[in-house]
Amino acid sequence: MVKAPLTRGHKKKARTRQALLEAALRIYAQKGIGELALKELAVEANVSNGTVYNYFRTREEVLEAVGLELAEDLSQQISILSEAVENGAHRVSIGIKTFMRKAEEDADWARSVIRVFQLDRGMRSAVAFNLRKDLQTAKNQKLFTYECEAAAMTLVASATIGAMTTIVDGLTVPDFERIMVKMVLMGLGMSVSAADKITAMDLPRQTGLPLS
Amino acid sequence: MVKAPLTRGHKKKARTRQALLEAALRIYAQKGIGELALKELAVEANVSNGTVYNYFRTREEVLEAVGLELAEDLSQQISILSEAVENGAHRVSIGIKTFMRKAEEDADWARSVIRVFQLDRGMRSAVAFNLRKDLQTAKNQKLFTYECEAAAMTLVASATIGAMTTIVDGLTVPDFERIMVKMVLMGLGMSVSAADKITAMDLPRQTGLPLS
Amino acid sequence: MVKAPLTRGHKKKARTRQALLEAALRIYAQKGIGELALKELAVEANVSNGTVYNYFRTREEVLEAVGLELAEDLSQQISILSEAVENGAHRVSIGIKTFMRKAEEDADWARSVIRVFQLDRGMRSAVAFNLRKDLQTAKNQKLFTYECEAAAMTLVASATIGAMTTIVDGLTVPDFERIMVKMVLMGLGMSVSAADKITAMDLPRQTGLPLS
Amino acid sequence: MVKAPLTRGHKKKARTRQALLEAALRIYAQKGIGELALKELAVEANVSNGTVYNYFRTREEVLEAVGLELAEDLSQQISILSEAVENGAHRVSIGIKTFMRKAEEDADWARSVIRVFQLDRGMRSAVAFNLRKDLQTAKNQKLFTYECEAAAMTLVASATIGAMTTIVDGLTVPDFERIMVKMVLMGLGMSVSAADKITAMDLPRQTGLPLS
DNA sequence: CATGAATGAGACTTCATTCAT
DNA sequence: TATGAATGAAGTCTCATTCAT
Numbered sequence: 001m002v003k004a005p006l007t008r009g010h011k012k013k014a015r016t017r018q019a020l021l022e023a024a025l026r027i028y029a030q031k032g033i034g035e036l037a038l039k040e041l042a043v044e045a046n047v048s049n050g051t052v053y054n055y056f057r058t059r060e061e062v063l064e065a066v067g068l069e070l071a072e073d074l075s076q077q078i079s080i081l082s083e084a085v086e087n088g089a090h091r092v093s094i095g096i097k098t099f100m101r102k103a104e105e106d107a108d109w110a111r112s113v114i115r116v117f118q119l120d121r122g123m124r125s126a127v128a129f130n131l132r133k134d135l136q137t138a139k140n141q142k143l144f145t146y147e148c149e150a151a152a153m154t155l156v157a158s159a160t161i162g163a164m165t166t167i168v169d170g171l172t173v174p175d176f177e178r179i180m181v182k183m184v185l186m187g188l189g190m191s192v193s194a195a196d197k198i199t200a201m202d203l204p205r206q207t208g209l210p211l212s
Numbered sequence: 213m214v215k216a217p218l219t220r221g222h223k224k225k226a227r228t229r230q231a232l233l234e235a236a237l238r239i240y241a242q243k244g245i246g247e248l249a250l251k252e253l254a255v256e257a258n259v260s261n262g263t264v265y266n267y268f269r270t271r272e273e274v275l276e277a278v279g280l281e282l283a284e285d286l287s288q289q290i291s292i293l294s295e296a297v298e299n300g301a302h303r304v305s306i307g308i309k310t311f312m313r314k315a316e317e318d319a320d321w322a323r324s325v326i327r328v329f330q331l332d333r334g335m336r337s338a339v340a341f342n343l344r345k346d347l348q349t350a351k352n353q354k355l356f357t358y359e360c361e362a363a364a365m366t367l368v369a370s371a372t373i374g375a376m377t378t379i380v381d382g383l384t385v386p387d388f389e390r391i392m393v394k395m396v397l398m399g400l401g402m403s404v405s406a407a408d409k410i411t412a413m414d415l416p417r418q419t420g421l422p423l424s
Numbered sequence: 425m426v427k428a429p430l431t432r433g434h435k436k437k438a439r440t441r442q443a444l445l446e447a448a449l450r451i452y453a454q455k456g457i458g459e460l461a462l463k464e465l466a467v468e469a470n471v472s473n474g475t476v477y478n479y480f481r482t483r484e485e486v487l488e489a490v491g492l493e494l495a496e497d498l499s500q501q502i503s504i505l506s507e508a509v510e511n512g513a514h515r516v517s518i519g520i521k522t523f524m525r526k527a528e529e530d531a532d533w534a535r536s537v538i539r540v541f542q543l544d545r546g547m548r549s550a551v552a553f554n555l556r557k558d559l560q561t562a563k564n565q566k567l568f569t570y571e572c573e574a575a576a577m578t579l580v581a582s583a584t585i586g587a588m589t590t591i592v593d594g595l596t597v598p599d600f601e602r603i604m605v606k607m608v609l610m611g612l613g614m615s616v617s618a619a620d621k622i623t624a625m626d627l628p629r630q631t632g633l634p635l636s
Numbered sequence: 637m638v639k640a641p642l643t644r645g646h647k648k649k650a651r652t653r654q655a656l657l658e659a660a661l662r663i664y665a666q667k668g669i670g671e672l673a674l675k676e677l678a679v680e681a682n683v684s685n686g687t688v689y690n691y692f693r694t695r696e697e698v699l700e701a702v703g704l705e706l707a708e709d710l711s712q713q714i715s716i717l718s719e720a721v722e723n724g725a726h727r728v729s730i731g732i733k734t735f736m737r738k739a740e741e742d743a744d745w746a747r748s749v750i751r752v753f754q755l756d757r758g759m760r761s762a763v764a765f766n767l768r769k770d771l772q773t774a775k776n777q778k779l780f781t782y783e784c785e786a787a788a789m790t791l792v793a794s795a796t797i798g799a800m801t802t803i804v805d806g807l808t809v810p811d812f813e814r815i816m817v818k819m820v821l822m823g824l825g826m827s828v829s830a831a832d833k834i835t836a837m838d839l840p841r842q843t844g845l846p847l848s
Numbered sequence: 849c850a851t852g853a854a855t856g857a858g859a860c861t862t863c864a865t866t867c868a869t
Numbered sequence: 870t871a872t873g874a875a876t877g878a879a880g881t882c883t884c885a886t887t888c889a890t
Contacts, residue, residue, distance in 0.1 A: 459670070538754075542750075542754055542801075545805065569828070570815075570819065571811075571815050571818075572809055572811070572812065572815045574802070574807055574809050574812065575799075575809065575812055575815040575816050575819060576819070578795070578798045578799055578801075578802045578816065579795055579798070579816065579819050579820070579823075581798060582794045582795050582797060582798020582799070582801070583790070583791055583794050583795060583798070583823075585794060585798070586790045586791070586793060586794020586795070586797070586798075587787075587790055587794070589754075589790075589794070590786065590790045593757060593760075595786055597784055597786050597787065599783075599784070600784065600786065600787055603782075603783050603784045603787040604787050604790065604791065606783075607782065607787060607788070607791050607823040607824065608791070608823060610822050610823045610825070611791075611795075611819040611820060611822050611823030612819065613822065613828070616781070616825070
């Protein structure tokens with residue numbers, strides 16, 4: 001129908017959609033998922049009430065889209081972070097630590113991730129995809145000895161979320177992050193000393209996750 | 213509506229309150245906390261909507277009371293279960309396994325616990341109280357070697373919740389429960405063989421947690 | 425649940441329901457069925473917005489209930505009017521005339537009836553029930569000779585509605601009502617003179633249909 | 637979207653307008669006038685929603701135009717049908733029968749006509765124009781003896797609409813159409829035998845009314 | 849002219865809460 | 870205390886209409 005260059009209108013549409021998603025994330029973080037009112041979303045995104053419905057047919061669709069958006073963000077960030085690292089255990093360590101670090105820096109973001117993770121199975125599988133690869137790498141490298149991949153994934157994911165919750169709850173223990181990671185690595189089959197060696201390393205440079 | 217003989221006036225009152233709490237738990241399990249509508253609660257508890265306000269001043273108060281109720285339930289059940297067991301690691305093992313077993317048997321109950329646990333910090337501390345004792349026991353017995361109690365508690369609690377989520381999500385892997393517990397114990401510092409020995413043991417007799 | 429005398433609360437509930445139905449009829453008359461806004465209905469009935477939903481679960485239910493109400497009203501009124509009349513043709517005549525007379529007196533009421541009649545098949549059957557009996561009576565009395573009852577009913581009903589529409593549209597012809605009835609009776613098989621005799625008679629006393 | 641060759645610019649414009657009107661008729665038929673949503677109209681007519689406003693300033697204008705369109709259609713069709721018939725009563729008979737026949741063949745079209753006829757006074761006068769001539773012809777031919785033209789027109793029109801409604805409602809009685817027409821003719825003053833003679837005749841050849 | 853994103857008024861509906869009985 | 874009708878704020882969603890491209 002529009003034969004004119006697709007740049008203008010399309011860009012605007014994409015921009016509005018993006019604005020809506022970002023606004024939704026901000027609200028999630030502050031109020032929790034159950035509370036997202038589409039009216040409020042519109043205000044936060046600086047569009048009118050009705051505009052929301054040009055992008056999402058119903059409240060459910062918004063939740064879904066935001067979950068997906070967040071999941072994609074995360075996946076991408078994680079891959080970038082451990083790009084150059086060959087050691088599978090180290091990659092896992094980097095992943096967990098990054099989440100915890102970010103949770104310390106931005107409690108809102110963390111709450112948002114925690115909630116979406118708990119609610120959205122789709123989000124869980126998105127995270128799972130990256131995690132699984134790292135676990136397999138480490139196992140092939142004889143670093144991990146877990147009996148069951150599904151259980152290993154559950155351990156890593158839930159411990160990470162749990163650690164983030166603890167951090168967001170305000171508990172600050174010196175070295176908490178390192179210890180958490182160490183325990184997880186041990187759970188996956190590493191010896192104390194091997195786990196210590198991995199967790200002693202610093203994160204790669206870029207640690208901030210630019211949100212969307 | 214309540215036609216059952218009421219032995220005493222004050223008993224009736226207590227019973228109504230209890231009926232409300234139990235009804236609330238049933239709704240939590242099926243719909244999540246955000247969805248608890250007082251109208252529905254009244255129907256589920258077989259009282260009229262106005263009656264709810266004779267027991268709770270506001271919706272918030274209901275949520276709070278339910279959280280508390282669930283927490284007390286859980287604490288009590290856990291204590292009972294590992295009453296006779298001296299070995300701290302075994303006690304922890306029993307606790308985790310019991311929750312997973314129950315999650316398999318009653319997904320509604322599990323969802324309810326998961327949700328309340330995630331939302332209610334008070335609930336988390338209630339569970340923590342029991343857990344902490346077992347961890348300390350195990351550490352004194354030189355079974356665990358964790359560096360930080362808070363981190364250890366986070367690991368156990370979040371892994372348990374994570375495992376319950378996995379189970380409720382429908383993933384069924386043979387031996388999943390044993391493997392999860394084993395990984396947690398290893399994370400806390402046990403060797404593979406020691407963890408294997410503990411997790412090979414069966415649960416004590418009474419495994420069903422009578423809800424409320 | 426309420427063991428107290430059923431008079432008070434029940435009366436109030438019934439009164440509110442009645443108020444809503446009456447208000448709905450007033451709005452129908454003035455704006456048409458498509459336009460009935462529940463918000464407006466609440467205002468017209470002097471209740472709050474939400475109260476409407478204690479009586480009707482949805483907009484559709486209101487329309488249905490009002491149609492039924494109107495139908496019942498009509499049926500009752502018609503029976504009363506031709507109670508003492510034995511002559512079937514006369515009864516039909518009285519029925520038609522009454523509707524036309526009422527349409528002249530209260531255009532709002534007429535529009536309401538016309539609209540509901542056109543929209544609600546249930547309403548049509550309610551009217552049909554009374555009409556059928558009178559037609560059969562007249563046929564047994566050898567006053568009518570129509571070949572098919574369904575067609576006869578269609579003729580009477582649609583001519584009546586059509587006449588009401590003409591009246592409401594503002595067309596005023598002397599003797600319009602008498603002539604319409606006469607034509608219908610002739611259509612049903614009466615001779616000109618017989619139809620003239622019937623239509624020359626006046627309506628029984630009580631001609632006003634108290635609305636609701 | 638419109639890929640068909642457009643011979644001329646102004647032809648395209650006219651065609652789009654026509655497409656809109658036809659689309660509107662289709663929607664009327666299925667949903668009723670109150671339900672015509674411009675968004676839906678645009679979809680049905682294969683144009684974008686904004687385009688509608690290049691042809692009609694407001695929703696009301698669309699409704700108006702559709703009524704007019706339908707009225708013109710009908711008038712034209714009726715004239716064509718009884719073109720060669722001299723007998724006024726026969727012309728009336730043909731008119732009524734044609735509408736009923738069409739209602740049987742195309743319930744959507746019939747519902748559309750019924751609705752527009754009931755709602756739009758302009759539409760009623762348009763139809764009236766043709767009907768009046770036939771009635772007068774028949775009266776001059778001493779075939780009808782009605783006392784009042786307005787009443788006669790009301791009878792014919794409303795009986796026709798009523799019959800169409802009955803047909804669309806699904807009632808099928810053998811010979812329904814013939815009997816309805818016969819009753820109307822008798823109502824207008826014909827004897828049973830004369831009415832029988834007229835209604836026994838078949839319709840002229842072309843019975844299908846091409847819509848638009 | 850065509851397009852379709854944006855608008856915002858206004859409808860529908862839910863639900864915590866109050867209160868007279 | 871129990872009841873349940875009434876309330877009204879707040880949220881969800883629709884749709885006619887405008888307007889920049």
